[in-house]
Amino acid sequence: MNKSVTTPLRQAGPPSRRTILKTGAGLAATAAFGFPGILRAQSDVIQIGHLAPMTGFLGALGDYAVLGIQMAAEEINAAGGVTGREIRVSSEDSINPDTGATKAQRMIERDGAQVLLGEISSATALAISQVAARNKKLFIATGPRSDTLRGSSCNRYLFCSDIPNTVMVNAVGSALKRDEMVDGKKFYTLTADYVFGHDLLRAAKAFFDANGGELIGDELIATDVTDFSPFLLKIRQAQPDVVCANLAGNQVTNLMKQYAEFGLPFPIVGFNLNTADAWAAGPGNLSGTWPTVWYHTLEVPGSQKFVEDFTAKYGKLPENHAWIEYISLKMLAQAMEETQSTDSEKIIDYFESGAKFDILKAREAYFRGWDHQLIQEAYPFTVKPESEMADEQDMLVLGEAVPAPDQDLESIYPSAEQNPCQL
Template identity: 30%
Template sequence: MKLARLLPLIAACGMLAPIAGQIQPARAAGNDQVVIANVGDESGVYSALDGLGAVVADQMAIDDFGGKVLGKPIKLVHYDHRNDAGLANQETNEAIDRDHATLLVDYTNSATALSGENVAKAKHVVQIVTGGGTDAITNDPKYCNKYTFHYGYDVYALAHGTAATLTKEGGKKWYTITANYAFGQALQKDTAQAVEANGGQMLGNDFVPLGTSDFSSYLLKAQAAKPDVIGLANAGNDTVNAMKQINEFGLKKSMKVGVMLLFESDVHALGPDYWAGSTVTIGGYWDLDAKSRAFAERFAKKYHGNMPTWSEFANYSAVYQYLEAVKRAGTADSDAVVKQLEGHKINDTFVHNGYIRPQDHLLIHDMYLAEVLPASQVKQPWAYFKIVKTIPGEQAFRPLSEVKCNLQ
């Protein structure tokens, strides 16, 4: 069932009451308005880190922009792809053909992002991927194209932040447990490269189906290999389930855990002590400064008290920056908007020292190496990260000399 059909029930339960009247279920729209389509995971393993929260963030961006652009009202529609690439393809086509969307955003789950990217490329509609992390989005000539942008993070940045740091600190022997689809495969590959580039070695890896709940057999294999670090190349509920069992098995006593992708919602699900001391790389943080905290407080009032994950935060920024580009272009025409996005410098509540690299449409911006705090040091709910250092964008992301796509 599409989430558009579930929204009235959710709103009735109070989850989205403050904005339920503003967010519209997917339906036909005319050219007298600018339509933004969120295609995300609103009921699956990634729904807690993005899902409905991303829809809330998108609507906040629209409202903060004034609700109109070029004199036209802005409408938000949304779809639940349920982590099905085929369904994401179908919904992306519907968003364009039926809803007349001029922006496609989110795409949590890399397989759905790539599926949607093919449609965006064929139909010349701007797509900004905030959820999917595979670097194929902007670094594989099979997919990269004029109309797709990657916003917030990618697997290269995650691996060269977390894996490189842990290896340099003495975690030389790694064993990885990997979600077996586009994102996990790409993250494991880049993690292995980062480990080996810093003098480490990979002892083994297991590919695990998306949505796995029992990691015991994989953890026992990893334990038998006696690594310094067990790396989790997965996300969302998969990461939560794996970390819960790592703690239950007592593995943290003999090895470090490399959590390659972590969101505030993951920490919240188990409690910070399960994750305490973990080194992670994040694309932004609601508790970074006064501006981000002000946004988070507004978000929490609209989304049953939750502070935004940094994926939801990226959604807000992406939609707002798109609308700014439409305004600068004086039209929602995709080609004109693309020209306004390429090379544009961005500094907002989420993005710091950012710009969209014209050659591959990857957002280059500050990333952050963070540590998960124990419960005793958490000053308020959701304030789980301590920023250890800022990684400048030019260091965090793949250098231009290694980029396989050139859109110029």
């Protein structure tokens, strides 16, 4: 009885601390779950669910991904949208495989996302691709490079627009063969100890075997290792001809900084590097030959225009994840425009038809029908001497595109015999 008496009195006065807390919690919950009612009401909007790691291990890369996709969406909408409708991208931090999958499900169910796009971690992309397949919604994975994702884990609703591990090994490998750094040479590898690294080591071993290189040692490196000094001592003890990094994200940066610190005499190369990780290494620390999917100095008019617009808009140079998010949304818009539809099945059929896309490179790209990966050029790069660098981001020299202009684009990709994908 007491309660019923006090309640009206309380309401008359200022709100209690508890009420404020409850309200705050309610507000926070609302913000976290979004405003599904509002989104549903606007059926003339094409909703794209965008996921990228914005914190943690790959956070620096995800940041660029968000900037890239925002710019693409603004350009598309400024030109009248897709099939006359506005495109709306909502970006969220995918954090890890579990959270990424949960958010993907929520984007489809409640926000009414017609297509999912994004992600950098191979492990998280795998989880999202399963959600997409269950809901029969298209998912364009933009950043992950694991061969397994487009191999034994492929499915009808998953398309991959970054280069796979095999291509990175082939891109660097072609430069190494040209420089006579493979045949008869002893390699020592450092490998990221999770699915991506293991996958990359497999591709590297196949390359060494095929070209007369000898693997004399490999170290599995946990993703949270920040001090490489004990591994550097082991490398020195083993006296290899070439050191080779199969690492990811922060690992690459830490290794390069400490490799320069210890001043080991062996040339170092690597089969995976993102531009942001290279920039973070600092002047004078990075050396050797590495692969990339895109770099801002690429001499293609479309690419230069993109770099110019991006720099004008955000005041910094675009990283490869900004570029890939940008062209991936543009490819999706093209598919929707051509099919006059946002239906995943129709878009998939269009992608599978071998349609060509301008991805701001010398040659057009296309999705391969039987494993859904984007077939495109890749590039090896080397590092400028410190004295020639204009600033700390001007550190890389892009090599010739691989494969060479007279060779088939697919020649650097895993063949149908090598890739176990069954759609």
